[in-house]
Amino acid sequence: MSDWIERDATRVWHGFTQMATFALSEPVIVDRAEGRELIDSEGGRYLDAISSLWVTTLGHRVPDLDAALTDQLGKVAHTTLLGNGNRAVVELCEALARVVPIKDPHFLFASDGASAVEQALKCAVQYWRNIGLDQKSGFLALRDAYHGDTIGALSLGDGFHSEHFDQLRFPVIRSSGYASPGWAEETCSLVAANAERLAAVVIEPLVQAAGGMRIANPEDVRMLAECCRGNEVLLICDEVATGFGRTGSLFASRRCGIQPDLLVLGKGLTGGYLPMSATVASGRVFLTFMGEDLGDRTFYHGHSYGGNALAAAVASRHLELLAEWNVLANVEARSEELGRLLSKRIAPLREVTDVRLCGLLGGVELASWISTRAVCAEAVRRGVLLRSLGQVVPLVPPLTITSDELERIVSALEQAIAAVSENGAHAQ
Numbered sequence: 001m002s003d004w005i006e007r008d009a010t011r012v013w014h015g016f017t018q019m020a021t022f023a024l025s026e027p028v029i030v031d032r033a034e035g036r037e038l039i040d041s042e043g044g045r046y047l048d049a050i051s052s053l054w055v056t057t058l059g060h061r062v063p064d065l066d067a068a069l070t071d072q073l074g075k076v077a078h079t080t081l082l083g084n085g086n087r088a089v090v091e092l093c094e095a096l097a098r099v100v101p102i103k104d105p106h107f108l109f110a111s112d113g114a115s116a117v118e119q120a121l122k123c124a125v126q127y128w129r130n131i132g133l134d135q136k137s138g139f140l141a142l143r144d145a146y147h148g149d150t151i152g153a154l155s156l157g158d159g160f161h162s163e164h165f166d167q168l169r170f171p172v173i174r175s176s177g178y179a180s181p182g183w184a185e186e187t188c189s190l191v192a193a194n195a196e197r198l199a200a201v202v203i204e205p206l207v208q209a210a211g212g213m214r215i216a217n218p219e220d221v222r223m224l225a226e227c228c229r230g231n232e233v234l235l236i237c238d239e240v241a242t243g244f245g246r247t248g249s250l251f252a253s254r255r256c257g258i259q260p261d262l263l264v265l266g267k268g269l270t271g272g273y274l275p276m277s278a279t280v281a282s283g284r285v286f287l288t289f290m291g292e293d294l295g296d297r298t299f300y301h302g303h304s305y306g307g308n309a310l311a312a313a314v315a316s317r318h319l320e321l322l323a324e325w326n327v328l329a330n331v332e333a334r335s336e337e338l339g340r341l342l343s344k345r346i347a348p349l350r351e352v353t354d355v356r357l358c359g360l361l362g363g364v365e366l367a368s369w370i371s372t373r374a375v376c377a378e379a380v381r382r383g384v385l386l387r388s389l390g391q392v393v394p395l396v397p398p399l400t401i402t403s404d405e406l407e408r409i410v411s412a413l414e415q416a417i418a419a420v421s422e423n424g425a426h427a428q
Ligand SMILES: *Cc1c(COP(=O)(O)O)cnc(C)c1O
Pocket: 111, 112, 113, 114, 115, 117, 146, 147, 148, 149, 204, 209, 210, 238, 239, 240, 241, 242, 266, 267
């Protein structure tokens, strides 16, 4: 076992990881990266086929992003957004305002997706208080939803052993998720029946990512958005996973033809460089918060690092690069290619029960008798970093992935499935 694994296992507590078996699972301890490859302390190379948990959009060590960061370092790293501002943040908000699928957007920053979800929940509840409808304080969320791990986000979520924290979670109205045909009709009737007590419906538009890469029909999402509008219930779109080109359009809401009242951004916002998230409020929501200084209408919420200047500078440059490099065209072309490779070489395997892909957000579902954990470990041995999600092997490569690299990912996965199947490894 490498010295670094031992030192890591002695002191680091990894999220969503059983530490008793961590060191035995041959973890990759990254030393540096080049493009889309991670390099460990022994010089081993791994194609980052999960974009470092879905955040790395353009690859690692992008010279233009590195330069944006060092330029900003020459000015200032961080200043507070509470009561004061920063040029880097103003510029970012102006640039984002031109592209987000929301009317007259206003940006409230945090550091993680989960915190931005919390902000959206609090905004929704206070919005109704601001207009004198205090009883509208409940939320509706879908089965297989994932919105993060803080208490509010966990209350909306479904699964992931969240039952440990049931005493902390607040109740939500739960409707079927994208895996059930008819989910939209069911959700609409629940919205209509509970409109008087609902503050908002929270969805991951188009794809429920962590819930197993479940893909919705865009028309169904639009139907739900119209139903929310018709019943005076706010719609919160959590685009932490789907935002910034992941599904083939800059935002999935746009693909569905909807404009939410609140939008949540995270993950790809800084191209995977720095932790930054944002809650975007429409003018309709934002304006109800106007009032007297120190008065009741103020939004009493803020994070120490919200609107970090380094993150803002990288995020602005990242947004420019998405356009300059025509990244969405690459997502479309590579998505088609990946789809073809998967239907030809992965979907027919007897170990595979389903293959799902939307843009470059995909998942291969394996039969319950095969261990996805073991399959991912075999892929890592073949130089492709994958991490399982229940019975699904997520395929979430950087948006700048090449045809050769896709071939490498699919080959490694194919060989990994064969290796585990031959060894007779069973699901744990
Ligand atoms: C990852 C994710 C989150 C949580 O973001 P963190 O930065 O991990 O807190 C929230 N919503 C969705 C849809 C996500 O995929």
